[in-house]
Amino acid sequence: MRLKNKVAIITGAGSGQGKASAKLFAKEGAKVVIVEWNEENGKQVEQEIIDEGHEAIFIKTDISSEENVRSVIDQVVGKFGRIDILFNNAGIGFSARSKYKMASLMETPLEDWNKIMSINLNGVYLMSKYVLPIMIEQESGNIVNNSSLNGILGVTGADAYTASKGGVVALTRVMAVDYGKHNIRVNCICPGAIDTPMIAEVLDNEKIAKNFATNPLKRVGKPEEIASAALFLSSDESSFITGLIMPVDGGWSAV
Template sequence: MRLKDKVAIITGAGSGQGKAAAKIFAGQGARVVVAEMNEEAGRETAEEVTAAGGEAFFYKTDVSDEANVKALVEEVQNRFGSIDVLFNNAGIGFSARSRYKMASILETPLEDWNSILSINLNGAYLMSKHIIPVMIEQKRGSVINNSSLNGIIGVSGADAYTASKGGVVALTRVMAADYGKYNIRVNCICPGAINTPMIQEVLSDPEIAKNYEAGPLGRVGEPEEIAYAALFLASDEASYVTGLIMPVDGGWSTV
C-alpha cells in the first residue's frame, strides 16, 4: 500500500493515462479525486475504482478555469483535510484535431494556440497555484506533471502542443527549485507514444505507427506504464527525487 491514506488529485482521469493512474493509485491505498471535464467519463472512472474496492470521487473540472480549480481544492480540503499528491495529467493533443489545428506556427491560428496552451500549460499552473499552498502548510507533497516527448525534443507538426509541453518541463524545474524547502517534490513524466484514445487516429497510419515503434523496445506504450512511473514519483520511495524530467518512451528518445 504505497499510497496508503494519501489524498491524490488526478486531472484528466476520465481516460487513458489518468484513468490508469486513478485505478493504480487507489489500489495502492490512495483516496483518489477524479478531476475530469467529461462528466460521463469521470463518473465512470470513479465508479470503477469504487467497485474494485478503492476510494474515489468525481469532481467536474476544467483546469483552465481558475474559479473551477479553486472550488475543487476547497471541496477536497473539506472532505479530506489534506492534499498529498497532484498529478497534472489533463491535456489535449492529436485527438483534438477536429477542434484545434495541429500544425506549424505558420499555420496555427492564434485562437487555437491559446486554447491548447490554456489547458496543457495553464492547467498545470492553476492546479499547482491553488494546491501548493495546502502542501506548504502540511510541509509535504508530491506534484507530478505530465508532459510529452514533444517537450524535450523537436517533433514537427503540432507546434502549439510542443510549446505547451515544453513549458510544462520548464515549470517543473522552477517549481522543484522553489518549493523543495517545504518538502514538496515536483517531477515530470515525458511519455512517448502511448496507446490511448488521444493518438488512436494517428496510429492508424502505418507510416506514423512504424515511426513510433522504431525505439529499442519496438512498440508503443500502455497507459499503465505511465501510471506506474507516476506511482513511484507519488510515493515515499521517491522521497529524494525532485526536478526529474523522466522520459517513459521505450527508449525512443535515445536513438
C-alpha cells in the same frame, strides 16, 4: 499499499493515462480525486474504483478555469482535510485535431494556440497554484506533471502542443527549486507514443504507427506504464528525487 491514506488529485483521469493512474493509485491505498471535464467518463472511472473496493470521488472540472480549479481544491480540502499528491495529467493533443489545428507555428491560428496553452500549460499552473498553499501548510507534498516527448525533443507538426509541453518541463524545474524547502517534490514524466484515445486515430494509420514503434523497444507504450512511473514519483520510494524530467518512451529519446 504505497500510497496508503494519501489524498491524490489526478486531472484528466477519465481516460488513458489518467484513468490508469487513478485505478493504480486507488489500488495502492490512495483516496483518489478524479478531475475530469467529461462527466460520463469521470463517473465511470469513479464507479469502477468504488466497485473494486477503493475510495474515489469525481469532480467535473475545466482546468483552464481559475474559478473551477479553486472550487475543486476547496471541495477536496473540505472532504479530506489535506492533499498529498497532485498528478497534472490532463491535456489535449492529436485527438483534439477536429477542434484545434495541430500544425507548424505559422499555420496555427492564435485562437487555437491560446486554447492549447490554456489547457496544457495554464491547467498545470492553476492546479499547482491552488494546491501548493495546502502542501506548504502541511510541509509535505508531491506534484507530478505529465509533459511529452515533444517537450524535450524538436518534434514537428504540432508546435503549440510542443511549446505547451516544453513549458511544463521548464515549470517543473523551477517549482522543484522554489518549493523543495517546504518538503514538496515536483517531477515530470515525458511519455513517448502511448496507446490512448489521444493518439488512437493516428495509430490507425499503419505508416505512422510503424514510425511510433521505431524506438529501441519496438512498440508503443501502455497507459499502465505511465501510471507506474507516476506511482513511483508520487511514493516515498522516490523520496530524494525532485526536479526530474523522466522520459517514458521506450528509449526513443536515447537514439
